[in-house]
Amino acid sequence: MKSETLAELNAERAARRPAILVTDVASGVQRLVKAADIAADPLRNELSAHLRMGKSGMVEAGGTRLFLNVYAPTARLVIIGAVHISQALAPIAKSLGYDVTVVDPRTAFASPERFPDVPLIAEWPDVALPPLNVDHYTAFVALTHDPKIDDPALLHAFARDCFYIGALGSRKTHAKRGDRLRGQGASEADIARIHAPIGLAIGAVSPSEIAVSIMAQITATLRLLPKEKDQAA
Amino acid sequence: MLNRDEDILKAAEDWHKSGHGVALATVVETWGSAPRPVGSNLVINDEGTFLGSVSGGCVEGAVVTEALDVISSGQPKMLEFGVADETAWNVGLSCGGTIRVFVEKVG
Numbered sequence: 280m281k282s283e284t285l286a287e288l289n290a291e292r293a294a295r296r297p298a299i300l301v302t303d304v305a306s307g308v309q310r311l312v313k314a315a316d317i318a319a320d321p322l323r324n325e326l327s328a329h330l331r332m333g334k335s336g337m338v339e340a341g342g343t344r345l346f347l348n349v350y351a352p353t354a355r356l357v358i359i360g361a362v363h364i365s366q367a368l369a370p371i372a373k374s375l376g377y378d379v380t381v382v383d384p385r386t387a388f389a390s391p392e393r394f395p396d397v398p399l400i401a402e403w404p405d406v407a408l409p410p411l412n413v414d415h416y417t418a419f420v421a422l423t424h425d426p427k428i429d430d431p432a433l434l435h436a437f438a439r440d441c442f443y444i445g446a447l448g449s450r451k452t453h454a455k456r457g458d459r460l461r462g463q464g465a466s467e468a469d470i471a472r473i474h475a476p477i478g479l480a481i482g483a484v485s486p487s488e489i490a491v492s493i494m495a496q497i498t499a500t501l502r503l504l505p506k507e508k509d510q511a512a
Numbered sequence: 513m514l515n516r517d518e519d520i521l522k523a524a525e526d527w528h529k530s531g532h533g534v535a536l537a538t539v540v541e542t543w544g545s546a547p548r549p550v551g552s553n554l555v556i557n558d559e560g561t562f563l564g565s566v567s568g569g570c571v572e573g574a575v576v577t578e579a580l581d582v583i584s585s586g587q588p589k590m591l592e593f594g595v596a597d598e599t600a601w602n603v604g605l606s607c608g609g610t611i612r613v614f615v616e617k618v619g
Contacts, residue, residue: 280536280616280617280618281618281619282525282528282529282618282619285521285524285525285528285536285618286525288521289521289522289525292521302538302540302614302616304540304590304614307587307588307616334550334551335540335549335550335551336550336551337540337541337550346538346540346614348538348551349551
């Protein structure tokens with residue numbers, strides 16, 4: 280690998296931007312394709328499929344065997360609300376490889392006893408979120424049921440283009456939330472991005488089951504094409 | 513996506529910048545049961561120091577030896593490891609799989 284390629288790859292990784300290293304394994308010739316350049320690449324179909332699955336692998340192109348090594352950032356989960364569902368959700372997300380952070384300004388909720396081994400920020404979203412550098416490789420869930428906490432957090436998630444945004448609440452609650460968020464400048468497209476009621480419809484009852492349904496929906500959003508997602512929903 | 517051992521590439525860059533010969537080994541194909549997934553990296557410098565893993569310990573020794581060769585020749589190599597065969601000193605994967613490892617020089 281050329282040292283410039285290695286430096287470029289490390290810069291992309293440090294910025295939490297995905298990149299794919301394409302190697303002709305017969306000759307050793309290599310090129311780095313940044314996420315933003317995939318659409319214009321002759322290998323765009325193979326590259327985007329491998330990136331979506333987060334999977335490296337060998338492909339054939341024009342009679343040569345190419346190895347695609349996918350370097351994608353570690354996905355993160357930001358949970359607004361140190362509530363009962365969050366206590367079940369955080370360990371499941373960790374086991375799936377997510378970096379998890381819980382935000383709740385209510386210190387009685389956001390206590391280390393209730394959330395061992397999870398980074399916990401007992402601050403309001405306007406203080407807690409900007410330093411977290413929430414980005415496209417972040418799943419974002421608002422679970423407090425309290426508009427004072429959830430609403431500003433959701434506006435932040437829209438602005439940072441999180442790949443998944445979910446919020447707890449019935450259809451009726453969600454309709455009211457939509458009105459409030461519109462009043463604070465959210466667009467129809469923003470509102471449409473919220474998964475609410477949150478989670479896949481698996482008949483979840485307990486907090487743990489709801490956590491499973493949320494994590495399943497996040498996984499589907501991460502891995503499936505839009506058409507496949509409709510079938511899963 | 514959910515990659516955890518990525519700082520080894522930073523180490524490779526730092527080693528190279530400080531004047532070391534550096535090689536990068538990558539698992540490019542696996543068959544059967546393989547201890548580390550395709551895409552896993554191991555970096556090696558000219559002192560034989562290595563970071564990362566391509567097999568969870570089974571064949572790292574052999575990869576490091578080959579990597580020192582690649583550092584001096586500059587020519588990339590494709591290595592293949594399967595189950596250790598009748599020659600007891602041959603390295604291999606006790607789990608029964610086969611892996612192919614691409615080794616290249618940095619620089």
